[in-house]
Amino acid sequence: xxxxxxxxxxxxxxxxxxxxxxxxxxxxxxxxxxxxxxxxxxxxxxxxxxxxxxxxxxxxxxxxxxxxxxxxxxxxxxxxxxxxxxxxxxxxxxxxxxxxxxxxxxxxxxxxxxxxxxxxxxxxxxxxxxxxxxxxxxxxxxxxxxxxxxxxxxxxxxxxxxxxxxxxxxxxxxxxxxxxxxxxxxxxxxxxxxxxxxxxxxxxxxxxxxxxxxxxxxxxxxxxxxxxxxxxxxxxxxxxxxxxxxxxxxxxxxxxxxxxxxxxxxxxxxxxxxxxxxxxxxxxxxxxxxxxxxxxxxxxxxxxxxxxxxxxxxxxxxxxxx
Amino acid sequence: xxxxxxxxxxxxxxxxxxxxxxxxxxxxxxxxxxxxxxxxxxxxxxxxxxxxxxxxxxxxxxxxxxxxxxxxxxxxxxxx
Numbered sequence: 001x002x003x004x005x006x007x008x009x010x011x012x013x014x015x016x017x018x019x020x021x022x023x024x025x026x027x028x029x030x031x032x033x034x035x036x037x038x039x040x041x042x043x044x045x046x047x048x049x050x051x052x053x054x055x056x057x058x059x060x061x062x063x064x065x066x067x068x069x070x071x072x073x074x075x076x077x078x079x080x081x082x083x084x085x086x087x088x089x090x091x092x093x094x095x096x097x098x099x100x101x102x103x104x105x106x107x108x109x110x111x112x113x114x115x116x117x118x119x120x121x122x123x124x125x126x127x128x129x130x131x132x133x134x135x136x137x138x139x140x141x142x143x144x145x146x147x148x149x150x151x152x153x154x155x156x157x158x159x160x161x162x163x164x165x166x167x168x169x170x171x172x173x174x175x176x177x178x179x180x181x182x183x184x185x186x187x188x189x190x191x192x193x194x195x196x197x198x199x200x201x202x203x204x205x206x207x208x209x210x211x212x213x214x215x216x217x218x219x220x221x222x223x224x225x226x227x228x229x230x231x232x233x234x235x236x237x238x239x240x241x242x243x244x245x246x247x248x249x250x251x252x253x254x255x256x257x258x259x260x261x262x263x264x265x266x267x268x269x270x271x272x273x274x275x276x277x278x279x280x281x282x283x284x285x286x287x288x289x290x291x292x293x294x295x296x297x298x299x300x301x302x303x304x305x306x307x308x309x310x311x312x313x314x315x316x317x318x319x320x321x322x
Numbered sequence: 323x324x325x326x327x328x329x330x331x332x333x334x335x336x337x338x339x340x341x342x343x344x345x346x347x348x349x350x351x352x353x354x355x356x357x358x359x360x361x362x363x364x365x366x367x368x369x370x371x372x373x374x375x376x377x378x379x380x381x382x383x384x385x386x387x388x389x390x391x392x393x394x395x396x397x398x399x400x401x402x
Contacts, residue, residue, distance in 0.1 A: 009365070056366070057331070058331055058370075207335050208367065289333035
């Protein structure tokens, strides 16, 4: 069992997400930094898809009441077991009674904690991911609180300490993150100048940046004047309602663009000017309030290439750790 | 007499008071004990209390109310 002594800022149980219900308005939830989450499971010898913990900015303090193997991945943050610093991106044995704690974040935003066997919470619509907005999944549908007791699963494939990710495969967290943007569906709604300004601007992450979405500040964008179609309302940032891709970018009022993430609303009436390539949501998840982000435009072939490369790297790392 | 600086553990927006109409948690010249709340940082629509990690007298606020702060940024200086 794991006893939560201190929950940090917002620590939730997450897995690959609750897929298949988007059409009825259910966002997937799941680990925002999918790479860090998957590598964590590979390090501790779990099957892909075992549930782990996602924290943000402040790590939790966790006591283990049984011997197990853990790995901390994702953000660059000092992690300690019983006060002694442990390596990140490496599986580490912990004993019954050991306490995992964290220091001050050095880079990135979200540390992930993988535990051999996974976090054993009930499956809800096929996933253990927490969707806090409506209070379902994960541990009682909410972020952890002090005193919570989490059961550890027993189906680890091959738990072993000492597995390590090659240093060259550990993501770095630059001060300006670059994420690839597939331009569309409604990019035609922005003036040519504004679309260029969007991809030229270094956007600053505002304090409104969480699992639902990231809001940015840095420039004002203008829409092409038009007579709004039926159902779109009078705001030029609006179109007739449509589905929102996860990772899509909208600009209410032409200021403060928002990238929708895994806990976001699934559809609505804001013009989607582009969508962040899925694997680059990992990078976005490791940016924090005050950091800078640039959106690098790609076409569909370019987006598929970025995804193929990143998933190929994950497969290679998993094979090396098996 | 030494001095000690309380830093921010999260990025966000710093507030001197628990709500817009309330008194500030502490003012310059006030004495604080370790663990006392000296401010709030709002991030991701949640509020995280800033606690004094040493005892002392508040000598200076190093950020204004509603300033955006980063992790590790100096917030409050104490005389210890």
